[in-house]
Amino acid sequence: xxxxxxxxxxxxxxxxxxxxxxxxxxxxxxxxxxxxxxxxxxxxxxxxxxxxxxxxxxxxxxxxxxxxxxxxxxxxxxxxxxxxxxxxxxxxxxxxxxxxxxxxxxxxxxxxxxxxxxxxxxxxxxxxxxxxxxxxxxxxxxxxxxxxxxxxxxxxxxxxxxxxxxxxxxxxxxxxxxxxxxxxxxxxx
Amino acid sequence: xxxxxxxxxxxxxxxxxxxxxxxxxxxxxxxxxxxxxxxxxxxxxxxxxxxxxxxxxxxxxxxxxxxxxxxxxxxxxxxxxxxxxxxxxxxxxxxxx
Numbered sequence: 001x002x003x004x005x006x007x008x009x010x011x012x013x014x015x016x017x018x019x020x021x022x023x024x025x026x027x028x029x030x031x032x033x034x035x036x037x038x039x040x041x042x043x044x045x046x047x048x049x050x051x052x053x054x055x056x057x058x059x060x061x062x063x064x065x066x067x068x069x070x071x072x073x074x075x076x077x078x079x080x081x082x083x084x085x086x087x088x089x090x091x092x093x094x095x096x097x098x099x100x101x102x103x104x105x106x107x108x109x110x111x112x113x114x115x116x117x118x119x120x121x122x123x124x125x126x127x128x129x130x131x132x133x134x135x136x137x138x139x140x141x142x143x144x145x146x147x148x149x150x151x152x153x154x155x156x157x158x159x160x161x162x163x164x165x166x167x168x169x170x171x172x173x174x175x176x177x178x179x180x181x182x183x184x185x186x187x188x189x
Numbered sequence: 190x191x192x193x194x195x196x197x198x199x200x201x202x203x204x205x206x207x208x209x210x211x212x213x214x215x216x217x218x219x220x221x222x223x224x225x226x227x228x229x230x231x232x233x234x235x236x237x238x239x240x241x242x243x244x245x246x247x248x249x250x251x252x253x254x255x256x257x258x259x260x261x262x263x264x265x266x267x268x269x270x271x272x273x274x275x276x277x278x279x280x281x282x283x284x285x286x
Contacts, residue, residue, distance in 0.1 A: 021253045021256055022253065024249050024250065024253075025247055025250075078235075081228065081231060082232060084228045084232070085231065085233070087228075088208075088225050088228045088229050089204075089232075090208075091212070092209070092216065092225055093208055093211060097216075099286055100286050101218075101283050101286065102283075102285070103220075103283050117267075117270070120270055124223075124228075124266055125228060125266070127228075128224070130223055130227065130269065132273045134277075139277070141220045141221075141283060143221065143224055
Protein backbone atom coordinates (compact mmCIF):
# COMPACT_ATOMS: atom_id res chain seq x y z
CA UNK A 1 0.00 0.00 0.00
CA UNK A 2 2.76 2.39 1.03
CA UNK A 3 4.92 1.61 -1.96
CA UNK A 4 1.91 1.99 -4.25
CA UNK A 5 1.41 5.49 -2.89
CA UNK A 6 5.07 6.29 -3.49
CA UNK A 7 4.74 4.97 -7.05
CA UNK A 8 1.64 7.06 -7.59
CA UNK A 9 3.35 10.22 -6.36
CA UNK A 10 6.44 9.45 -8.43
CA UNK A 11 4.41 9.09 -11.60
CA UNK A 12 2.49 12.25 -10.75
CA UNK A 13 5.75 14.19 -10.34
CA UNK A 14 7.12 12.83 -13.61
CA UNK A 15 3.97 13.69 -15.61
CA UNK A 16 3.64 17.10 -14.01
CA UNK A 17 7.25 17.82 -14.92
CA UNK A 18 6.55 16.86 -18.54
CA UNK A 19 3.50 19.16 -18.49
CA UNK A 20 5.72 21.96 -17.24
CA UNK A 21 8.12 21.34 -20.12
CA UNK A 22 5.39 21.18 -22.75
CA UNK A 23 3.80 24.44 -21.59
CA UNK A 24 7.13 26.29 -21.80
CA UNK A 25 7.40 26.58 -18.04
CA UNK A 26 4.34 28.79 -17.69
CA UNK A 27 3.08 29.04 -14.11
CA UNK A 28 -0.59 29.79 -14.83
CA UNK A 29 -1.22 26.39 -16.40
CA UNK A 30 0.24 24.33 -13.59
CA UNK A 31 -3.04 23.80 -11.72
CA UNK A 32 -4.73 22.44 -14.82
CA UNK A 33 -1.65 20.33 -15.47
CA UNK A 34 -1.77 18.90 -11.97
CA UNK A 35 -5.26 17.59 -12.70
CA UNK A 36 -4.17 15.86 -15.90
CA UNK A 37 -0.98 14.54 -14.31
CA UNK A 38 -3.01 13.05 -11.48
CA UNK A 39 -5.40 11.42 -13.96
CA UNK A 40 -2.49 10.00 -15.95
CA UNK A 41 -0.77 8.76 -12.77
CA UNK A 42 -3.95 6.90 -11.79
CA UNK A 43 -4.35 5.35 -15.25
CA UNK A 44 -2.22 2.21 -14.69
CA UNK A 45 -4.41 1.31 -11.70
CA UNK A 46 -7.61 1.77 -13.72
CA UNK A 47 -6.60 -0.11 -16.86
CA UNK A 48 -4.51 -2.83 -15.20
CA UNK A 49 -5.32 -6.23 -16.62
CA UNK A 50 -7.11 -8.14 -13.82
CA UNK A 51 -5.59 -11.44 -14.95
CA UNK A 52 -2.12 -10.05 -14.44
CA UNK A 53 -2.92 -8.27 -11.22
CA UNK A 54 0.27 -9.17 -9.31
CA UNK A 55 2.58 -8.23 -12.17
CA UNK A 56 0.64 -5.05 -12.93
CA UNK A 57 0.83 -3.98 -9.30
CA UNK A 58 4.59 -4.44 -9.30
CA UNK A 59 5.29 -2.71 -12.61
CA UNK A 60 4.04 0.86 -11.96
CA UNK A 61 5.68 0.87 -8.54
CA UNK A 62 9.04 0.27 -10.17
CA UNK A 63 8.66 3.06 -12.72
CA UNK A 64 10.41 5.87 -10.88
CA UNK A 65 13.45 3.90 -9.62
CA UNK A 66 13.71 2.43 -13.13
CA UNK A 67 13.81 5.91 -14.67
CA UNK A 68 16.41 7.05 -12.13
CA UNK A 69 18.63 3.99 -12.65
CA UNK A 70 18.31 4.48 -16.40
CA UNK A 71 19.50 8.08 -16.02
CA UNK A 72 22.54 6.87 -14.06
CA UNK A 73 23.61 4.67 -16.96
CA UNK A 74 22.78 7.30 -19.58
CA UNK A 75 26.40 8.55 -19.93
CA UNK A 76 27.58 5.03 -20.75
CA UNK A 77 24.81 4.52 -23.33
CA UNK A 78 25.50 7.93 -24.87
CA UNK A 79 29.20 7.22 -25.16
CA UNK A 80 28.54 3.83 -26.76
CA UNK A 81 26.02 5.29 -29.20
CA UNK A 82 28.51 8.01 -30.14
CA UNK A 83 31.04 5.30 -30.91
CA UNK A 84 28.37 3.30 -32.78
CA UNK A 85 27.39 6.29 -34.91
CA UNK A 86 30.98 7.13 -35.81
CA UNK A 87 31.67 3.48 -36.64
CA UNK A 88 28.76 3.07 -39.05
CA UNK A 89 29.28 6.55 -40.57
CA UNK A 90 32.89 5.66 -41.41
CA UNK A 91 31.83 2.35 -42.92
CA UNK A 92 29.26 4.14 -45.11
CA UNK A 93 31.71 6.81 -46.28
CA UNK A 94 34.77 4.65 -46.92
CA UNK A 95 35.05 3.93 -50.66
CA UNK A 96 35.54 0.19 -50.13
CA UNK A 97 32.71 0.01 -47.58
CA UNK A 98 34.05 -2.60 -45.11
CA UNK A 99 31.03 -4.83 -44.38
CA UNK A 100 31.09 -8.44 -43.33
CA UNK A 101 27.62 -9.03 -41.89
CA UNK A 102 26.52 -12.05 -39.90
CA UNK A 103 23.50 -13.07 -37.86
CA UNK A 104 23.44 -15.00 -34.63
CA UNK A 105 21.04 -15.69 -31.82
CA UNK A 106 21.70 -14.69 -28.25
CA UNK A 107 19.77 -16.62 -25.63
CA UNK A 108 18.24 -14.06 -23.28
CA UNK A 109 18.73 -14.30 -19.54
CA UNK A 110 16.20 -11.51 -19.02
CA UNK A 111 12.61 -12.47 -18.19
CA UNK A 112 9.99 -11.59 -20.84
CA UNK A 113 8.46 -8.13 -20.66
CA UNK A 114 9.74 -4.62 -21.40
CA UNK A 115 13.35 -5.40 -20.47
CA UNK A 116 14.27 -7.45 -23.60
CA UNK A 117 12.73 -4.78 -25.85
CA UNK A 118 14.82 -2.14 -24.09
CA UNK A 119 17.89 -4.33 -24.52
CA UNK A 120 17.20 -4.74 -28.25
CA UNK A 121 16.84 -0.97 -28.67
CA UNK A 122 20.11 -0.35 -26.85
CA UNK A 123 21.96 -3.07 -28.74
CA UNK A 124 20.82 -1.39 -31.97
CA UNK A 125 22.58 1.81 -30.89
CA UNK A 126 25.84 0.06 -29.98
CA UNK A 127 28.69 -0.16 -32.49
CA UNK A 128 28.00 -2.64 -35.28
CA UNK A 129 25.01 -4.48 -33.82
CA UNK A 130 21.30 -4.51 -34.62
CA UNK A 131 18.88 -6.59 -32.58
CA UNK A 132 15.28 -7.71 -32.40
CA UNK A 133 13.49 -9.81 -29.82
CA UNK A 134 12.40 -13.24 -31.00
CA UNK A 135 10.79 -15.17 -28.18
CA UNK A 136 13.38 -16.00 -25.53
CA UNK A 137 16.20 -15.03 -27.86
CA UNK A 138 17.71 -11.89 -29.21
CA UNK A 139 18.45 -12.06 -32.91
CA UNK A 140 21.55 -9.99 -33.52
CA UNK A 141 22.73 -8.74 -36.90
CA UNK A 142 26.34 -7.56 -36.88
CA UNK A 143 28.31 -5.55 -39.44
CA UNK A 144 31.68 -7.09 -38.68
CA UNK A 145 31.57 -10.86 -38.25
CA UNK A 146 35.26 -11.03 -37.32
CA UNK A 147 34.63 -9.44 -33.92
CA UNK A 148 33.25 -11.14 -30.83
CA UNK A 149 30.15 -9.50 -29.41
CA UNK A 150 29.28 -11.88 -26.58
CA UNK A 151 30.95 -9.92 -23.77
CA UNK A 152 29.30 -6.66 -24.79
CA UNK A 153 25.88 -8.30 -25.00
CA UNK A 154 26.25 -9.88 -21.58
CA UNK A 155 27.37 -6.60 -20.05
CA UNK A 156 24.46 -4.71 -21.62
CA UNK A 157 22.00 -7.39 -20.53
CA UNK A 158 23.24 -7.17 -16.95
CA UNK A 159 22.83 -3.40 -17.03
CA UNK A 160 19.29 -3.62 -18.38
CA UNK A 161 18.50 -6.18 -15.66
CA UNK A 162 19.78 -3.72 -13.08
CA UNK A 163 17.69 -0.87 -14.53
CA UNK A 164 14.52 -2.98 -14.41
CA UNK A 165 15.46 -4.61 -11.08
CA UNK A 166 14.96 -8.12 -12.47
CA UNK A 167 17.10 -11.20 -11.93
CA UNK A 168 19.00 -12.81 -14.80
CA UNK A 169 17.97 -16.40 -15.40
CA UNK A 170 20.72 -18.92 -16.05
CA UNK A 171 20.69 -20.58 -19.46
CA UNK A 172 22.20 -23.95 -20.39
CA UNK A 173 24.15 -22.55 -23.36
CA UNK A 174 24.74 -18.82 -23.59
CA UNK A 175 25.08 -18.62 -27.35
CA UNK A 176 23.81 -20.83 -30.13
CA UNK A 177 25.78 -21.61 -33.24
CA UNK A 178 25.97 -19.24 -36.15
CA UNK A 179 24.04 -20.04 -39.28
CA UNK A 180 20.90 -20.60 -37.26
CA UNK A 181 19.12 -18.10 -39.44
CA UNK A 182 19.21 -20.44 -42.41
CA UNK A 183 18.02 -23.42 -40.37
CA UNK A 184 15.06 -21.51 -39.05
CA UNK A 185 14.14 -20.29 -42.49
CA UNK A 186 14.08 -23.89 -43.65
CA UNK A 187 11.95 -24.88 -40.70
CA UNK A 188 9.56 -22.03 -41.39
CA UNK A 189 9.21 -23.06 -45.02
CA UNK B 190 31.69 31.18 -27.67
CA UNK B 191 28.40 29.44 -27.05
CA UNK B 192 27.27 30.43 -30.51
CA UNK B 193 30.25 28.88 -32.25
CA UNK B 194 29.96 25.71 -30.14
CA UNK B 195 26.31 25.48 -31.12
CA UNK B 196 27.14 25.97 -34.80
CA UNK B 197 29.86 23.31 -34.59
CA UNK B 198 27.42 20.81 -33.01
CA UNK B 199 24.78 21.53 -35.67
CA UNK B 200 27.30 21.05 -38.48
CA UNK B 201 28.72 17.81 -37.08
CA UNK B 202 25.15 16.59 -36.52
CA UNK B 203 24.30 17.35 -40.14
CA UNK B 204 27.45 15.44 -41.14
CA UNK B 205 26.18 12.33 -39.38
CA UNK B 206 22.79 12.68 -41.08
CA UNK B 207 24.68 12.85 -44.38
CA UNK B 208 26.70 9.73 -43.53
CA UNK B 209 23.53 7.91 -42.47
CA UNK B 210 21.89 8.76 -45.78
CA UNK B 211 24.97 7.67 -47.71
CA UNK B 212 24.76 4.38 -45.79
CA UNK B 213 21.06 4.06 -46.62
CA UNK B 214 21.89 4.42 -50.32
CA UNK B 215 25.08 2.36 -50.46
CA UNK B 216 24.53 -0.51 -48.01
CA UNK B 217 23.43 -3.73 -49.68
CA UNK B 218 20.33 -4.93 -47.79
CA UNK B 219 17.58 -3.89 -45.39
CA UNK B 220 19.47 -4.99 -42.27
CA UNK B 221 22.68 -3.12 -42.97
CA UNK B 222 20.65 -0.06 -43.98
CA UNK B 223 18.89 -0.17 -40.62
CA UNK B 224 22.31 -0.04 -38.98
CA UNK B 225 23.05 3.21 -40.81
CA UNK B 226 19.68 4.77 -40.02
CA UNK B 227 19.40 3.87 -36.33
CA UNK B 228 22.95 4.71 -35.35
CA UNK B 229 24.16 7.54 -37.56
CA UNK B 230 20.86 9.44 -37.64
CA UNK B 231 20.31 9.13 -33.90
CA UNK B 232 23.78 10.48 -33.25
CA UNK B 233 23.26 13.28 -35.76
CA UNK B 234 19.92 14.13 -34.21
CA UNK B 235 21.42 14.08 -30.71
CA UNK B 236 24.11 16.55 -31.76
CA UNK B 237 21.56 18.82 -33.46
CA UNK B 238 19.41 18.77 -30.31
CA UNK B 239 22.46 19.59 -28.20
CA UNK B 240 23.34 22.48 -30.50
CA UNK B 241 19.78 23.82 -30.32
CA UNK B 242 19.66 23.42 -26.53
CA UNK B 243 22.58 25.85 -26.27
CA UNK B 244 20.39 28.42 -28.04
CA UNK B 245 17.22 27.70 -26.05
CA UNK B 246 15.63 30.73 -24.42
CA UNK B 247 14.54 29.00 -21.22
CA UNK B 248 15.20 25.86 -19.21
CA UNK B 249 11.77 24.57 -20.20
CA UNK B 250 12.65 24.96 -23.89
CA UNK B 251 15.92 23.07 -23.42
CA UNK B 252 14.09 20.35 -21.46
CA UNK B 253 11.49 20.07 -24.19
CA UNK B 254 14.21 19.48 -26.78
CA UNK B 255 15.68 16.78 -24.55
CA UNK B 256 12.29 15.06 -24.24
CA UNK B 257 11.86 15.23 -28.02
CA UNK B 258 15.23 13.59 -28.45
CA UNK B 259 14.34 10.81 -26.00
CA UNK B 260 11.02 10.22 -27.80
CA UNK B 261 12.72 10.04 -31.20
CA UNK B 262 15.31 7.67 -29.75
CA UNK B 263 12.59 5.38 -28.39
CA UNK B 264 10.58 5.55 -31.59
CA UNK B 265 13.54 4.79 -33.83
CA UNK B 266 14.59 1.86 -31.63
CA UNK B 267 11.08 0.42 -31.87
CA UNK B 268 10.81 1.15 -35.60
CA UNK B 269 14.11 -0.55 -36.41
CA UNK B 270 13.00 -3.67 -34.53
CA UNK B 271 9.69 -3.65 -36.39
CA UNK B 272 11.32 -3.27 -39.80
CA UNK B 273 13.84 -6.02 -39.01
CA UNK B 274 11.05 -8.37 -37.83
CA UNK B 275 9.03 -7.56 -40.94
CA UNK B 276 12.02 -8.36 -43.16
CA UNK B 277 12.57 -11.64 -41.37
CA UNK B 278 8.90 -12.57 -41.65
CA UNK B 279 9.24 -11.97 -45.41
CA UNK B 280 12.23 -14.37 -45.35
CA UNK B 281 14.61 -11.72 -46.61
CA UNK B 282 18.03 -13.27 -46.02
CA UNK B 283 20.86 -10.99 -44.92
CA UNK B 284 23.43 -10.03 -47.51
CA UNK B 285 26.76 -11.77 -46.99
CA UNK B 286 29.90 -10.28 -48.47
